[in-house]
Each structure stands twice: as C-alpha cells, then as structure tokens.
Amino acid sequence: MIWVETLLNGLMLGGLYALFGLGLSLIFGVMKIANIAHGELAIGGAFLAFTVVGAVPVPLVILLPVIAVLMFGLGYALQSAMINRVLGVDPIPPLLLTFGLSILLQNLLVELYGANSRSLDPGSFGIEGIDLGGLSVGLLPLMTLVITIALFAALQWMLSRTSFGRTIRATSDDPEIVAMMGVDRRHIFALVMGLSALLAAVAGMLLAMRTSITPFSGAERLLIAFEVIVIGGLGSIWASLLGGLVLGVVHAIGFRLDPASGLLYGHILLLVVLLVRPQGLAGKRRTR
Amino acid sequence: MLEVGALDALYGDYHALFELSFTLNPGETLAVVGANGAGKSSLLGAICGLTTSRGEVRLNGKSLTHLATPARAKAGIALSPEGRRMFTSLSVRENLLMGARVGRKGPWDISSVGALFPILDEFADRPAGLLSGGQQQMVAIGRALMANPVVLLLDEVSLGLAPVIAEEVHAALAKLRGTSEMMTLIVEQDVRRALGGSDHYLCLLEGRDVMHGPSGTVDFDALGRAYFGETAA
C-alpha cells in the first residue's frame, strides 16, 4: 500500500514538474532556443503573488490568473525588447542573454524580498485530503494535477485547432516563409515567450503552495524543467507530460528509499536516458 | 501595375542584382530566365522583401520599398518559393489556410484551389511533409493563391519534378492566365516552356538585364547567346 501511495504522490508531483517543462518545451519548439531564466520566471511569479496577497487579500482563484496574465506581459516584453535582437544562427548569444537575465532576476528578488523562504497559503484545502479506497490523497496535490492536465489540454487544443496555434506551428517549421503570410515572427516569438512565462508562473505559484521557496529556488526549477523535456523527448507537448510524470515518480521513490537524496536520482535518470535513449522516452528524433 | 525601378539586391557584401527596371501590366505574366546564379530568385526575393534591396518597387502606384515582408504580403505580393518550403508539420489544408492569413478577399479559397488542383482536396488532411515533390509544388502554388494576390511570384516551379508532373503544374498555371487582373512572375528552368506561358520575358546574366521583350516574338538564337553571355559578333 505504501508503494501505491508513493506512486500516486510521484504522479502528482510529476504533474507539477511537467508544467515547469511545458513552457521551456514550447519556446524550444518554436524558437530553437532555451531560456535559462525559466526558473526565475516561475519563482518570480510566485513572489509577485506574495506581494499581491500581501497588499490585497484576494482568493487564489483570482490571484492565479491575474499573476499569470502579468507574467505573460513580462515574457512578451522580454522577448520583444531583448531576446528577439539576438536570435540568429549562433545559439550562444540568446543563451548568454537569458543567463544574464536569470542572474539579474534572482538577485533582484533577493534585494526586494530577502533570502528567507516563503510560501503561499493555500487556505484550508492545503491540509485537507480525500479518501480514495483507503488511500489518503491531499486535495492540493490533486488540484495541482488537475490544473496541469487542464493546461496541457488547453495548449494542445490551441496549437492544433486554432488559427493562432496553426501560425505558431508554421512559424516553428519555417520562420522566414511565414512572413509571406503577413506574419511578423518577432511578434509570434514574443507571444510564445509570454505563454511560456505564464505557464512557468502558474507552476511557480502551485509550487509555492506545497512547499516554501527562496529567490534561489529558480535554478533547481530550471534543471527540473530541462530534465522533463529531455527525458520525455522533444517534439510533442505530451512527451513533456510523460517526462514530468516519470521524473516525479523517480523522485518520490528516491525520497522513500533515501530521504536525503534531493534531486540526485532525477539527475542520474537524465544521464541514463541520454545514454540509452537520447531522443527521450517519447521522442521521435534526435534531441538537438 | 507593378513597377520595378533600378532595383539592386544584396546579400551582405555580395551584389546579386544590378539596377533592374521593368513594368508589368495587370493580367500579364513575365517569365524570368537565366542561368543558375543569374539573380532570378534574388529578383523575386527583392520584390517580396525577403532579400535586402535598394531601388523602387511600386504596386498600383503605391511604393512598397520601405515595407517589410509581412506588409508587402498584405499589399498583395504572394510567393511560391524555391524548394517549395512546406510547413511540414501542418496538413495540406492548414498550409492553404496559412496562405489565406493575410486576409485579402478574392476568388481564391479552399474550394477554388481544390478545383484547380484536385489532388489537394483529396489529400487535405495529410501532413504536407509526406507529399511527393509535385504535390508539394501544388500546395506551394495553392498556398500563394490563397492570399488572393495582386502579384504572384512563382520560383522554380518545375525544379526536380518528373516531366509529367511538371506538365500538370504548368497546365494548371495556363488556366490562370488571362482570367484576372493578377500579375505573375515566373522563374523557370525550361526556357521554351516559360516563354510559352508568358506575355513578356526578362533574361538575366550575372544580375543584369541582358535581354527582354514580348514572349511571342522572341529570337531564340539571340536569347540563347544572351543567356550564356556570348556577345553577338
């Protein structure tokens, strides 16, 4: 029974991991770059939420979407003001730029909020649980998993069914030719970065409800997001969900067997996957 | 009317086109011929803004010179690019819908393109990346038509296609001629076929206009010499 519970906890934790990976996978798919500041955007969203609830005590159902929209705006602004300027054949400038951004954001958070750990109070259901045939399942982790799956489904629907989603996929296939369809790719890139920041911020807030975070928590979130997409494989957003769930289960089992392991087994899993299946568990082609 | 004046095309320091000028009247087709590297694709690129250029491009009196590619597309320039450049993860229908994204009204929509190229109707839901070269060429032309363009730019329409398929593509293009005000620039390896399907021709050599005139009365011997840069003795 304890192993079923471990598995269940791992899956719920993995849902959250998948959400961290989703935003990173999205920008890589469209722009072929990664954002080293992804973790800081996630953590930054949670800190922004601390400030807002500190000033006006709004319920979480309002807080989450409001912060998500604000972070969308930040992502859009960062892409159009900076990252778009260094996109080109050389992958190194965007990488260094987002690295600089990550250090800047992290230390801005330290100055603004101090290095102490904080968390978002999820209210009463933070401690409530429901009984599933003898298994006690926390309401909060369950809600996290539900939100994650809903966001994955919404993104999948948007990409495959809407005109905007079609434009995103076309831009990913051939960013030059979409200009002949009247599309300004810089605008599409900025929207995609906005979406990525939005997803990161939701993940960051959900994380801050289940555990406490510091301005330094961004780095490990980036590593988790990265592991999710490499383990799952690039190419489809469902691969990220799979990657997240697998990583979550591995962490849960690792924690059960060896409580001091931290992220160690997830890191090792990454290297093992690279060694035996470099395209990822659900990837079709080489990860590049 | 499309007016091109003293157009230069540049790739960094490399000069691909020198002071090219011509005008094209509504409903007319211009065949652009020349050897590999003569600047044919650069000309199309300079007109639609994908290639950096200097000089004038005017469409029905309105200057496009300072507009970026998306704005030129919205003004009515559409391109079927060399190499076809499919959106490989999109279906055939989605590729066509991308063409309509500029939002110009006119006769072309999914059903009229499907009538021109019936195979596209049949394969509407297939990923465009899985089609044969000829079918992809039809998608590329159909995608450009979906924009209801004022000027249609067709780059290397039969490159790499089997003769039968090339024939089929050109037969479809022939149906378009003279049916509307749309102007067409066609770049084609097969000079006789290009001239047979056009009102005027323009022969380029190393980025310069070496010969032009009406397609109907062309002297093929003189054109052949111009094409290879042999000066008439």
Place this chain on the structure above:
Amino acid sequence: MNRFLVPLLILILCAMPFVLGRGMLFLSTEILVVIAMAQAWNLLAGYGGLLSLGHHGFIGIGGYALFIVTRDTGLHPYLAIPFAGVVSAGLALILAPILFRLRDVYFAVGLWVSAEILRIVVMRVDFTGNVNGMPLTAARDLNREWMGTNAYWLALALAVGVTLVVWLMMRSSFGLRLRALRDDEVAARSIGVAPRQVRLIVFMISAGFAGMAGAVHFLSSLFITPVAAFDITWMVTLVFVTIIGGIGRLHGPILGAILYFALREFLGFSSSWYLFALGAAGILIILFFPRGLAGLLDTLIAKFAKKGTAS
C-alpha cells in the same frame, strides 16, 4: 613590441609579492585563478562553440582531487596540481559520450546537471569528508611564511600557462579546425575535420585547466567544502568575466577579470546588488557590444592607428 612587453609584464607580475600587502596579494591570487578558469571556459565556449554551464563541477573535482591525493599518498600539494588537472580531464572524458549527444543549450545544462550530481555525491560520501568538507592535511608540508606568495606564483604560472596554451592552440591547425567546426559544422566535416575528436580534445583540455585552477584556489584556502567547491557562483563569475572582456578573444578573460574584481572591490555593493548589476551589464554587452571590452579596445586602437597614419 609585444615580444618585449609581454615578458616584461610577466616579470613585473612575478615581483609583485614583494610590493603588495597581504590583502592585495590574496586578491591578486584570486584574480589570476579566475583568469585561468575563464581562459579554460572561453577555450570551450568562445573558440569551440560549446557553451558549458557546469565548469564548477571540474573546478570542484580538481580541488577535491588535490586534497584527497595529498591526504592519502603524501604527495606534495604543489605536485598534486597537475594530478588534479588529469582527474578533471578524465571526468570530461567520461562525460563526453553522454553529453556530446546534446547540442547548444542542452549540452550547457547537461553539464550543469552533472556538476550537481558531483556536488550531491561529494556531500554524502565520508571519503570526501561529506557535508563538512576537509582540511588540507598536507598543509604541514608547506612553509607558512611563503604560503601566500607561493600560491600567488602558482596562480600566476597557471594563468600565464593557460593563456599561452590557448594562444598556441589557436595558432595551430587544430585551432583552425576548432573554429571551422564552430562556424559551420557541415563545411568543416566536408574538409575532413572530425568533430567528435576535436571537441573531445578541447573539452578535456578545458576541463583539465579548470581542475588545476580549482586545485590552486583551494590549496591557497587550505580547506574545501562541497558548497564552496561546487558553487554555481564560479560559473556566474566565469560567464560574466568572459562576456564583459570579450568572448572568443584571448585577452577577453584577462580584461574581464580585472574589471570584474576592480568593480567588486571599489563599488562596495552588497553581493546581490553587484550580481544584479553584472546581469544587467552582461545583457547590455550582449545586445550592444557583443565583442566585449576586447572588441571595444580593438576598435579604439584601430581608430587611433588610422589617425596616426593620417597625420
């Protein structure tokens, strides 16, 4: 001119311990160690096009290699420095088959994850003194009076040595192949460059130098802990030093390190404001002066030379 200026400069630097006070000597040692590390990182990222975000792993392992080998074999700490380089290069050799499956950002973050694994393992294993770290047991072999000066000289030798090796490499046909690979892999392959082999060599050299620099650093502090050895701050420093100085340039890391430490000492910011300012400076440089200080200097010299010939 450089033929005389550079040896003269090195000679002056050698004599510095007799002029500088304790504090300045310690700072100078730190600058030289960072120059050596940044040259190693720049060799891989700037010349090789392989950006690493995990060099702190090689630095940490180099440090630990020195502490462990001097503890267990009685090897003199100064002689253990090359050994530390070999261990770090060996680690690169082991990681290469896995990480070379990744490109660009994935390679960078993959190395970071590897450094994390090392940190966690070293923290948990008693052989390495676990979370408490370990003192340099061989410190008793060292002359207390000369310890600081020797550390400075070692750091100087390393910084000059690494710079010299990078310079020689870039003048050789190997350097040509490396840069060809960075600029256009397909073209480089077509003229017979073996990508894996060239990248493996440069990766191992870069890792080896980072390990030696780590060994010198922790040798001078006489104590090592996992937190200090595998600190991501190493990585942040190397990236900013190189960006500010000029990535892919031989004098980039040198100029960058001097400016980095000068600003740190004189601005008197809190460490988080300083890092914030560095982040901002790094972003501005990438956006507006991608060739960094070295590039700016070249432009100025070129302008000056033009004026000189004109008058």
